[in-house]
Amino acid sequence: MSSTELPAALATTVTPRVGTVRVAEGERLRSVGLPGITLTVRSRPPAREGLPPALYVHGLGGSSQNWSALMLLLDGLVDSEALDLPGFGDSPPPDDGNYSVTGHARAVIRYLDAAERGPVHLFGNSLGGAVATRVAAVRPDLVETLTLISPALPEIRAQRTAWPTALLSVPGVARLFTRLTKDWNAEQRVRGVMALCYGDPGMVTPEGFRDAVEEMERRLALPYFWDAMARSSRGLVNAYTLGGQHGLWRQAERVLAPTLLVYGGRDQLVAYRMARRAARAFRDSRLLSLPDAGHVAMMEYPETVASAFRELLAETGELTSPAGTDAGS
Template sequence: MPSTEEQRVEAALAAAEGWPGVRAGETIRTVTLPGMTLAVRRRAATADGLEPALLVHGLGGSSRNWSSLMELLAGDLECEALDLPGFGASPPPDSGDYSVIGHARAVLRELEASGRGPVHLFGNSLGGSVVTRVAALRPDLVRTLTLVSPALPELPPQRTALPTALLGGPGMGRLLRRMTRALSPEQRARDVLHLCYGDPSRITPEEFSAAKAELERRQSLPYFWDSLTRSARGLVNAYTLGGQQSLWRQAERVMVPTLLVYGVRDRLVSYRMARRASRAFGASRLVVLPEAGHVAMMEFPDLVADAFREFRAATAPGG
């Protein structure tokens, strides 16, 4: 009989094989770490000796959310993006811990195991709160921090974000499963993209097709709703923490240069939080994109890439 560890690795390899939305120049591999197996998407760099970067997606997302940005930065960075436990092609963690701290632990273990640090660390939404904790705890592993619409405590949240905040409530997974059962994969993918994009007309046919295929595959997994709702609950719980564990207090502890990117049309994280964030992160540069929504790195990857290049040049020694 195969062990639980062997079964987990086999499941992860099967999940990663043929995962939808893998672009030319990208590969997906699995990394076995204590208590978890992670899928890591790699973009082939166009030059040798580039500094490494690690990119972390948001709630309900995957490493594919960074594909466009990684392609644009292939001449600047050696890019890898991971699927958090229970998302993308990564199976659930053995512990069942989907808290922000649990996800941060996954990022830290990958950084330690890969030996790639210090890295340019990127995070979007939930991933933004996760990498904020990582940068606060282990500055030795982080070269710079780039946050795209980071999920930092906003109480009360804006009205359009309330359904996402309620996602972690008791029984919501079963309720949402029943509510969405009648929706076609096309409609479900369209609803998600329209929520995240500031201008839905910018959704390309390629993006829509990849999002539909990935959502269809993920919703067939037995742990899909559990990982989604428990991660949402973990994020809500992180918003309520006080003292040294507060995400805003963690932000104040980040000493590495930080780039903050907010979209004015964001329906999930209000751009009005940008000013507070720029005060919390001491060495920060703020970029506000008037037409962008929640996933600026997907909607305006060229602008985000340019902003990062300027930020990196300004924060480099002698910059």
């Protein structure tokens, strides 16, 4: 179903929700009300009718804006939508305060069921990669292909650079960090985030940096910003400790969809060494290694990621039309 056509169950809940949130040329935002959650959805009008749907899920502290560059490159190939997970971007917190990986996965599933868009080409980065893995494992009917960029799957020995993010999960730490950094301005915070997430922060354009600072200022003004960060971080750490059929690696083994894995050699949050384990765990996987990329390859090297996704579609027989063949090239 095209993102411009909505089921009756959603049509009455859709209202403009742009505000001060950045919307790239050709994009639009809408707010979708579902039981217990309200989700902001970023989309691009499909280049033509009949394109297969795609859904993008961001990482911890991110938003649907993280996918804008890739969505643009995939115009003509898929009908793109990106979610702001509950409590992030422009989506308010969930009514039940559930920021677990399962809670976020339930929000994605709830949206796909209500929008009648499945099966979709599902993308996930970092926390969104863990969420997308869970969705693909428990609802294979909703996922056509799976593309995971630095997915946050359990590591026995996490990199030291990832420890501060994990520490946010400890009760009281977010509040303490807020007090200790109360004099930091948005520009300082953005520089820190980019140094952590990019293989080469110098790749960020001045315009991109200004946009990020503006978005950081907006988010810091939200009363639930740090609570959403802390609870989602805690939810991710808790997911790492689950065993049996609910463990993320066990669920990765259950994924039936053809899977593209993207790992960065300079990733400071998800260890590059995990790429081989992931390639073994997902039964129908192919691996794209980017030695110079950090944690957000879809923002650092969107053309390369788009090309790899196009190859995935060609390999799985999903790329059938002449218009789609040239998309993203």
